[in-house]
Amino acid sequence: xxxxxxxxxxxxxxxxxxxxxxxxxxxxxxxxxxxxxxxxxxxxxxxxxxxxxxxxxxxxxxxxxxxxxxxxxxxxxxxxxxxxxxxxxxxxxxxxxxxxxxxxxxxxxxxxxxxxxxxx
Amino acid sequence: xxxxxxxxxxxxxxxxxxxxxxxxxxxxxxxxxxxxxxxxxxxxxxxxxxxxxxxxxxxxxxxxxxxxxxxxxxxxxxxxxxxxxxxxxxxxxxxxxxxxxxxxxxxxxx
Numbered sequence: 001x002x003x004x005x006x007x008x009x010x011x012x013x014x015x016x017x018x019x020x021x022x023x024x025x026x027x028x029x030x031x032x033x034x035x036x037x038x039x040x041x042x043x044x045x046x047x048x049x050x051x052x053x054x055x056x057x058x059x060x061x062x063x064x065x066x067x068x069x070x071x072x073x074x075x076x077x078x079x080x081x082x083x084x085x086x087x088x089x090x091x092x093x094x095x096x097x098x099x100x101x102x103x104x105x106x107x108x109x110x111x112x113x114x115x116x117x118x119x120x
Numbered sequence: 121x122x123x124x125x126x127x128x129x130x131x132x133x134x135x136x137x138x139x140x141x142x143x144x145x146x147x148x149x150x151x152x153x154x155x156x157x158x159x160x161x162x163x164x165x166x167x168x169x170x171x172x173x174x175x176x177x178x179x180x181x182x183x184x185x186x187x188x189x190x191x192x193x194x195x196x197x198x199x200x201x202x203x204x205x206x207x208x209x210x211x212x213x214x215x216x217x218x219x220x221x222x223x224x225x226x227x228x229x230x
Contacts, residue, residue: 004163035220043164043209043220091163108154109218111163 006112023092124221143210
């Protein structure tokens, strides 16, 4: 059963430290999304890539967040420096899209199990 | 601005009972509506996907309905099981992509 894999599952770090989260999307999916989930806001879109090209990262603070996709099997989300308000669960999802943002009708987004980040 | 309102925020029912979760949305233009199930500590998993022209879609004991005119959807769970305890997220899709609701937290008690 194909699945999206995220590492690490949990990360506790001190304010100011660099955090890197990794995602292995499902082979054959052309679009990778990064989401952040908090109790207050629910799921928020941070950035997404189509065919490894970044299409939109307007959802994330660009001064500290960066997202890359060095190859088809790896997407990364980096926070530097981290702050307590970054504490959340970060999800990676992959799927098939025609224009990048909108999944094809018969193609659901497949989510990983997230990285729970705690910044103290 | 695209918005999704789900009700109730939380719900507790006894095992074996039925329940219905509601979703109101303002997404324009609207294309399709998805329901996701999220278990504690896991990522969301797709339950159903409906286009604007579909009124109902079933997946086992889960049945989703859609009224695109009134911009309302519901998810009905029949004969609930302990494993149905989770958050259920309504996700309308439009030109700007997907808009995620904050979910209904469902607890099934034995």
